[in-house]
Amino acid sequence: MIDRFWRAGARCVLASAVLLPLAAQAATPAEFVVSAGQMRALGVTVQRLDKPRAIRGLSYPARVILPPAQDVAVSAPVAGVVEQVLVSEHEPVVSGQPLLRLASPEFGQMQLAALQAANRNRLAQQALRRERQLFAEGIVPERRLREAEAAASDSRAAAYQAEAALQLAGLDPPAIARLTAATHPLQPSLTVKSRSAGLVVDLLARPGQRVAAADPLLRITDPSRLWLDIQLPAQRADAWAKDRDITVIGRSVTARAMQAGAVVGEGQTVSLRARVTAGVGQLRPGEFVQVQVPFVERTDAWPLPLVAVVRQDGQAYVFVRTAKGFEARPVTVLDSAGEAVSVQGPLGAGDAVAVRSVIALKAAWLGESGGE
Template identity: 30%
Template sequence: MGKNTLLSSRRFPAEIVIPVGQERIVSAPQSGLLDQMHVAAGQTVKKGQVLAHLISPDILNLQRDYLQALTQKKLAAKALARDTELLKDGIIAQRRYLETESAHDEASANLAQRKQALKLAGVGDTTIAKLNPSTGMTSGITLIAPISGQVLEQMVTTGQRVDMAMPLYRIAKLSPLWLEIHAPLEGLPFVKEGMQVQVPKLNASGHLIAVIRSVNKADQTLHLRAEITKGAEKLSPGQFVEAEINLSDQLKYYSVPKSALARQGSKALVFVQTSTGFKPINVTIISEQGDETVVDAAFSGTEKIAVSGVAAIKGAWLGLGGE
């Protein structure tokens, strides 16, 4: 007899993946020409760091529309201020004031819309704030890193023409990482969130964060997900590794041969050898796998149990009336 080895002593295939929310794709906000690229795959970047520069004729049109809306907003604001004073003095009617106020609100909404269009095109708030008819317009867009992390992929090169929404860089935060594990379906009764998981060969570890109750039809495996918090720097997304799952110390699961079990009504028991013979120990059957049965019992793990002649031992035990 020994501790159940279904999970604790076996290694299972697993793949390293990037957790949801830790990866970003930097795409071209407008069509244009990439005239500068400042980072490449493998480099570590900080949030807000400049990645590339894009020249786009389309951005000129957006700036022109914004500046026109800005001028209209300023004129509408002046008209509203004037009519507010005239209304106070009783020079104009309420209706004219309301018309001026409506025109001001419309100009404000139009300006907000044009500003949002610029922001969606990749123009930052600082650049937008500096835009005015006297300083002129710019034809370039500076692309910045949306998160801190490592550049995993560079999809374009300097001098390349790109279309709107075309992916340029893939950036990811690589700590922590997820471990997608495929374990035998029979392990379902034993696993639960929070259990410790190791990648022994790479000295990395973490804990289970999800038991996904979706079985792989091809090989009847259970999908488990662990978060690797220690040694994540030694792992790479897409890497295949071997993982071990540690059952909780509170779980007293043991594997015993099916022939060692004896039944008494609805109960199951095994006979443990003592200095004077055998004594029965009640067990709870967790699962049966071929000739092995996984049981929950108050064993220390060093007991010797009868695996043959169990019927005779049970008969002798019942004849003695032992308990």
């Protein structure tokens, strides 16, 4: 009997020990009194909420790159020796502008092959016209006409191929026409011309240098369009806002995100490609910058300074100004970026949230409830 009464008393003591902290926590008032004079003395300031929106994003490293279509590599069309370089590095050029001259025996052979192919094609076409006339008069059989047609077709194709090789080497169509018409002598050197406007950024050729076919000579870029290659942490690969501008820190440059990479890199980062929409002249291809990437817009999140949020027993709170003082309202922190956080909770437009001397308000709140 005594043992039964002892066990019952122990259970009561244990229940009291568990319920007392819960009762103390439940007794913590949500609202506590703080006068205007006390606010001034404590240095408390408030920020009035406007509307739910996303916080400004974190800063991430980015490299300025050229779109693939903006970077043109000029290579040697034929083997030869660089006679003269006609442009300098960092010089702007226009389409069709001469860049350098190559002395090339191979180019001379190509011209000779084109001239011979043109001559054979003219003879084949004359023979075809003669065979057609003879066939119409019944002098030759149809077989000879078909053979002449085949020979003319082959010679025409060979002439086109020889002319295409010269055009690929950089000779313009009027010059090819003069050459194949035998009204112009063979050229001892080839002038390499620019096929697009831009800026010479890498000049590799030097006078007297011997080059092989396809050796790089120089690079021309068009810096009027640039991209940013941004490295985002993998866990934020889908958190960026697709319809908001990315800003370059310290410069009046904005960009718009295009797409994120599908593969995570060695540093657990994802490459986000963005197109520069304003301030292109302030960037140089190849340089590294810091950019700010905005978060996705939320309709239920409020942006606040990081110092506006306090924690008590694992729960985040903010202090909202009331007629009597302040009210501690529980919130959930959704995102953080530097000195800003995005919170979700019982807040509304027009609420005045304490953003300075918040620790003093927490002490007053816990002191009124008997907390430490």
